[in-house]
Amino acid sequence: xxxxxxxxxxxxxxxxxxxxxxxxxxxxxxxxxxxxxxxxxxxxxxxxxxxxxxxxxxxxxxxxxxxxxxxxxxxxxxxxxxxxxxxxxxxxxxxxxxxxxxxxxxxxxxxxxxxxxxxxxxxxxxxxxxxxxxxxxxxxxxxxxxxxxxxxxxxxxxxxxxxxxxxxxxxxxxxxxxxxxxxxxxxxxxxxxxxxxxxxxxxxxxxxxxxxxxxxxxxxxxxxxxxxxxxxxxxxxxxxxxxxxxxxxxxxxxxxxxxxxxx
Amino acid sequence: xxxxxxxxxxxxxxxxxxxxxxxxxxxxxxxxxxxxxxxxxxxxxxxxxxxxxxxxxxxxxxxxxxxxxxxxxxxxxxxxxxxxxxxxxxxxxxxxxxxxxxxxxxxxxxxxxxxxxxxxxxxxxxxxxxxxxxxxxxxxxxxxxxxxxxxxxxxxxxxxxxxxxxxxxxxxxxxxxxxxxxxxxxxxxxxxxxxxxxxxxxxxxxxxxxxxxxxxxxxxxxxxxxxxxxxxxxxxxxxxxxxxxxxxxxxxxxxxxxxxxxxxxxxxxxxxxxxxxxxxxxxxxxx
Numbered sequence: 001x002x003x004x005x006x007x008x009x010x011x012x013x014x015x016x017x018x019x020x021x022x023x024x025x026x027x028x029x030x031x032x033x034x035x036x037x038x039x040x041x042x043x044x045x046x047x048x049x050x051x052x053x054x055x056x057x058x059x060x061x062x063x064x065x066x067x068x069x070x071x072x073x074x075x076x077x078x079x080x081x082x083x084x085x086x087x088x089x090x091x092x093x094x095x096x097x098x099x100x101x102x103x104x105x106x107x108x109x110x111x112x113x114x115x116x117x118x119x120x121x122x123x124x125x126x127x128x129x130x131x132x133x134x135x136x137x138x139x140x141x142x143x144x145x146x147x148x149x150x151x152x153x154x155x156x157x158x159x160x161x162x163x164x165x166x167x168x169x170x171x172x173x174x175x176x177x178x179x180x181x182x183x184x185x186x187x188x189x190x191x192x193x194x195x196x197x198x199x200x201x202x203x204x205x206x207x208x209x210x211x212x213x214x215x216x217x218x219x220x221x222x223x224x225x226x227x228x229x230x231x232x233x234x235x236x237x238x239x240x241x242x243x244x245x246x247x248x249x250x251x252x253x254x255x256x257x258x259x260x261x262x263x
Numbered sequence: 264x265x266x267x268x269x270x271x272x273x274x275x276x277x278x279x280x281x282x283x284x285x286x287x288x289x290x291x292x293x294x295x296x297x298x299x300x301x302x303x304x305x306x307x308x309x310x311x312x313x314x315x316x317x318x319x320x321x322x323x324x325x326x327x328x329x330x331x332x333x334x335x336x337x338x339x340x341x342x343x344x345x346x347x348x349x350x351x352x353x354x355x356x357x358x359x360x361x362x363x364x365x366x367x368x369x370x371x372x373x374x375x376x377x378x379x380x381x382x383x384x385x386x387x388x389x390x391x392x393x394x395x396x397x398x399x400x401x402x403x404x405x406x407x408x409x410x411x412x413x414x415x416x417x418x419x420x421x422x423x424x425x426x427x428x429x430x431x432x433x434x435x436x437x438x439x440x441x442x443x444x445x446x447x448x449x450x451x452x453x454x455x456x457x458x459x460x461x462x463x464x465x466x467x468x469x470x471x472x473x474x475x476x477x478x479x480x481x482x483x484x485x486x487x488x489x490x491x492x493x494x495x496x497x498x499x500x501x502x503x504x505x506x507x508x509x510x511x512x513x514x515x516x517x518x519x520x521x522x523x524x525x526x527x528x529x530x531x532x533x534x535x536x537x538x539x540x541x542x543x544x545x546x547x548x549x550x
Contacts, residue, residue: 118299142292
């Protein structure tokens with residue numbers, strides 16, 4: 001009995017300590033985004049919204065925010081479409097060398113983002129192609145395509161084949177089958193792939209840093225803010241991004257994925 | 264006859280569907296990578312890249328102490344981070360899977376990985392707020408009178424390790440938890456029937472069964488950690504540079520792309536060696 005109490009005491013203490021470790025930086029980040037003063041470190045001088053106002057007044061930061069959204073959404077759409085088509089082809093047709101093709105499509109997952117970015121940068125430089133949001137987007141499709149392909153491919157079960165065959169027998173073309181039968185059946189995993197890829201692209205730094213020049217994404221803009229040292233404005237934009245992501249996560253948890261689980 | 268033509272049409276269609284993804288990967292991943300590998304065998308002279316095939320960059324890596332030390336630092340930090348993260352995450356995952364009541368487990372897990380959703384750059388910056396000379400930890404310790412002078416944690420290897428461990432504890436808790444929860448309770452019941460106590464059951468049954476999950480997580484940690492530039496640059500500063508920092512230095516001030524390419528290839532080789540070492544425990548394929 002005493003031993004049980006001891007074990008559970010140790011367990012809960014451990015749990016509390018690790019949670020404290022995990023939450024410490026986030027708590028400090030959010031708390032000092034409200035700092036009434038120029039330094040986001042103790043002592044806390046009192047609540048102020050001035051740094052949030054500064055964030056919304058910062059045109060460069062707001063431009064970076066919309067650049068990030070543009071790159072994240074468009075690169076994720078491209079990744080999902082290409083990944084879906086490839087998954088459909090590899091799951092439904094027996095092509096020679098299909099194991100090799102799967103390997104090729106998954107390969108970028110095993111390589112560091114830094115190396116992917118350097119390779120693209122070297123090639124773009126050699127071809128004298130200018131760096132822009134487009135090149136960032138191309139890089140983000142490279143890292144997200146394996147992910148989207150793998151998720152969608154894994155969810156393409158054999159049980160859907162008969163339904164697709166029925167649609168084809170009734171005269172539907174391949175594209176009609178894909179758009180009206182396969183895609184709706186796989187919608188949960190397509191959406192999961194899409195949102196995961198949006199998250200990855202949104203948060204990605206090194207590719208966006210190396211492959212952009214004048215228009216930059218949010219992580220790159222935050223990176224250049226760091227050069228001025230500790231600054232409550234950085235806390236404010238960091239907290240905003242965090243809260244927005246958590247809100248998105250909760251919406252997904254309760255609407256999309258919650259519903260599919262019940263079905 | 265009709266059958267074969269149908270087959271041909273099917274085959275053409277199948278290639279057509281797979282082609283965009285395959286071409287994208289070829290054009291923007293394989294070709295750039297091969298180009299970079301070729302470049303690592305060229306040389307920089309002044310501002311120009313000279314296309315003469317040679318192994319000078321690799322020779323320089325092994326003869327120049329600063330470069331070789333970068334790889335050593337990277338390996339040391341990565342191994343320390345991987346071991347610490349597994350040691351911290353396993354008990355956490357175990358407590359969530361075994362001690363926390365079933366209906367709160369999902370919530371406990373979501374909480375444990377919530378800070379994942381701070382942006383990557385911001386997460387390292389947040390640790391700077393905690394660890395810097397006038398940061399939370401130092402002010403707390405001096406305030407309590409425990410130390411007279413603030414500790415120099417920021418811009419050291421310790422800060423890099425703390426930042427990394429924070430990230431990977433969250434990741435590993437997730438992978439280890441999903442492994443623990445899949446274990447059939449029958450194994451434990453059988454062990455108990457055969458007279459094993461709680462510790463013996465854990466050591467001889469649960470731990471070996473979750474080893475593949477641990478190794479997959481540890482390998483992922485290794486790969487992501489050794490290739491990362493952001494955390495060591497923000498938290499470790501310019502002391503004890505790791506390989507990605509040295510690669511970025513070649514790009515910036517020195518404009519030595521061939522050397523950066525050579526160092527990247529070396530970084531990839533390190534990951535490949537790690538993969539070969541833990542390959543027998545890794546189960547990445549579809550179950």
